[in-house]
Amino acid sequence: MKQLFILLGIFAALAVVPFFVSSEFWLNAVLLTLYAALLGQSWNILGGYGGQFSFGHSLFFGVGAYSVAVFQVQLGVNPWIGLLLGGLFGSVIAVGIGFLTFRYGLRGSYFALVTLAFAEVFRIVSNSLWWTGAGEGILIELDQRAVMMQFKSLSHYYWLLWAITLVCFLTVWSLGRSRFGARLMAVRDNEDAAGAIGVDAFTVKLKAMALSGLFTGLAGVFYAQKFLYLDPGIAFGPAVSVESLLVPIVGGLGTLFGPLLGAAALHIVGEVAREMIGDAPGLNMVVFGTILVLMVMFLPRGIGGLGKMSVRNIFKGGK
Amino acid sequence: MLEISNLSIAFGGLKAVDAVSMSVPEGGLVSLIGPNGAGKTTCFALITGFHKPDAGNVKFCGEDITAVKPFKIAEKGMVRTFQIVQPFAGQSVLENIAVGAHLHLRDRQDALDKASSVAHEVGLGDRLEQDAADLTVAGRKRLEVARALATDPKLLLLDEVMAGLNPSEINEVIPVINAIRDGGVTILLIEHVMQAVMQLSEHTWVLNQGRLIADGPPREVAQNPVVIEAYLGKGMAERLEKEKRNA
Ligand SMILES: Nc1ncnc2c1ncn2[C@@H]1O[C@H](COP(=O)(O)OP(=O)(O)OP(=O)(O)O)[C@@H](O)[C@H]1O
Numbered sequence A: 001m002k003q004l005f006i007l008l009g010i011f012a013a014l015a016v017v018p019f020f021v022s023s024e025f026w027l028n029a030v031l032l033t034l035y036a037a038l039l040g041q042s043w044n045i046l047g048g049y050g051g052q053f054s055f056g057h058s059l060f061f062g063v064g065a066y067s068v069a070v071f072q073v074q075l076g077v078n079p080w081i082g083l084l085l086g087g088l089f090g091s092v093i094a095v096g097i098g099f100l101t102f103r104y105g106l107r108g109s110y111f112a113l114v115t116l117a118f119a120e121v122f123r124i125v126s127n128s129l130w131w132t133g134a135g136e137g138i139l140i141e142l143d144q145r146a147v148m149m150q151f152k153s154l155s156h157y158y159w160l161l162w163a164i165t166l167v168c169f170l171t172v173w174s175l176g177r178s179r180f181g182a183r184l185m186a187v188r189d190n191e192d193a194a195g196a197i198g199v200d201a202f203t204v205k206l207k208a209m210a211l212s213g214l215f216t217g218l219a220g221v222f223y224a225q226k227f228l229y230l231d232p233g234i235a236f237g238p239a240v241s242v243e244s245l246l247v248p249i250v251g252g253l254g255t256l257f258g259p260l261l262g263a264a265a266l267h268i269v270g271e272v273a274r275e276m277i278g279d280a281p282g283l284n285m286v287v288f289g290t291i292l293v294l295m296v297m298f299l300p301r302g303i304g305g306l307g308k309m310s311v312r313n314i315f316k317g318g319k
Numbered sequence B: 001m002l003e004i005s006n007l008s009i010a011f012g013g014l015k016a017v018d019a020v021s022m023s024v025p026e027g028g029l030v031s032l033i034g035p036n037g038a039g040k041t042t043c044f045a046l047i048t049g050f051h052k053p054d055a056g057n058v059k060f061c062g063e064d065i066t067a068v069k070p071f072k073i074a075e076k077g078m079v080r081t082f083q084i085v086q087p088f089a090g091q092s093v094l095e096n097i098a099v100g101a102h103l104h105l106r107d108r109q110d111a112l113d114k115a116s117s118v119a120h121e122v123g124l125g126d127r128l129e130q131d132a133a134d135l136t137v138a139g140r141k142r143l144e145v146a147r148a149l150a151t152d153p154k155l156l157l158l159d160e161v162m163a164g165l166n167p168s169e170i171n172e173v174i175p176v177i178n179a180i181r182d183g184g185v186t187i188l189l190i191e192h193v194m195q196a197v198m199q200l201s202e203h204t205w206v207l208n209q210g211r212l213i214a215d216g217p218p219r220e221v222a223q224n225p226v227v228i229e230a231y232l233g234k235g236m237a238e239r240l241e242k243e244k245r246n247a
């Protein structure tokens, strides 16, 4: 219960940010942090709670983003319906990939590589289909009306993202107090032992895929509507995949607040790096890669684990 | 309740389990013994679906469950523990046991309540919030039993839950196992600790190099020359017999 109050408190504070932050620059910074937290939390469902590390979350992101864009541009489907479609297709693709990989018992780095490969396949295919706009990409026509899920004011985009992210975080909160969540973490910690006491690991992992794909797909829809442009590299390239996994690893895997902490930390580091070294292309990847290596080596439980660890050490007299 | 017939599996050239047949009656507390590497754990793995047998079949409550997936077998009411304990490290004792309790209980609070009562039953009641990874060997063995017990099994397969415990810990565990049986759970246990086998089980099967070599009440089996040879080596039974006569 305490966790829920903290969560709702944080989101209540986040909700009123646009009233207090008048600078477009700072509101955008908070928005991007929230967006990273959404990506990270979506990945965290599968990777942090389920122990299945995906290197290809851009696949679900891209499918979500292209869903809203293609249906809108080619078929005139309203983007609010596209939002549902994007989430749905992100989820369906995730379940499909999960079915193929988990059916054949792929775990660990094999699973990671398969997800990466699928994202690459989608990137290449979308490069050559006319209806995705091929290599030139796809442009959503500017039409700043709420019915078209386009807004004149940045704060309206912010609140849309806020709502999606809140649903995602509440879903993860419920993992900590549900049968499904208990089974998911059991599968993560020891699949054989979980099976012996009646946990159907295959189904549990597919459900985690479905949830993770759903929220990543929704993040993709948000991206498409915010920037009104997609190309295969943006949608299916490695940048989104890396951001998705880095955020919870930095913040604390398999924890409710980890992705928020991680998103904030990475944005601060990213800004500082840009101030110091300038805006060279690919630089953020170098910085992120370095952070990842350092985290895995020195802080495997993330920033969130830092507080826990030190409190525990104090009580146990160091261990 | 459990009938296995002609069960066999080979790993490469090694016949780990070779044409094993046995039957566990409902309500019984029976055991499977044998020297190291005899194939006892492999038997459990075959019965509960972790390995697929090369030949033979397994029947549980009249139903053929040969090579059915472990989680389905657990749903049907047969649950094994692991000789090499497999705690969900990083999760508390209570959370570990609750995973088992969730097999038949959807509601989180119900599962936690059940987990807590099972924990008290096996003597982990004072360590509910402790990280499973921080438990002692004895604690982990109890956790294995608790997790399995929380699923409300009809038949419990316990794989060496007393190995690595000191005599006083063993004396604590024996009544726990008796109480589980008195609660209506049929038990088949693998055990090296003869004291426990003698005290607990009504009937025992002896496995050696994959084959059943004897079965009967534990006291009789322990006198059986074939069994003594299996444990102590060829000629041992004869020597013991001679020494007895000479004494
Ligand atoms: N997965 C496997 N692959 C290959 N060989 C195996 C495998 N599992 C077991 N074995 C072999 O099968 C034989 C029986 O092993 P098992 O673990 O069943 O013995 P056990 O009776 O349980 O012994 P212990 O008392 O030491 O636990 C051993 O020789 C073992 O090395």
Ligand SMILES: [Mg+2]
Binding pocket: B040, B041, B042, B083
């Ligand atoms: Mg064994």
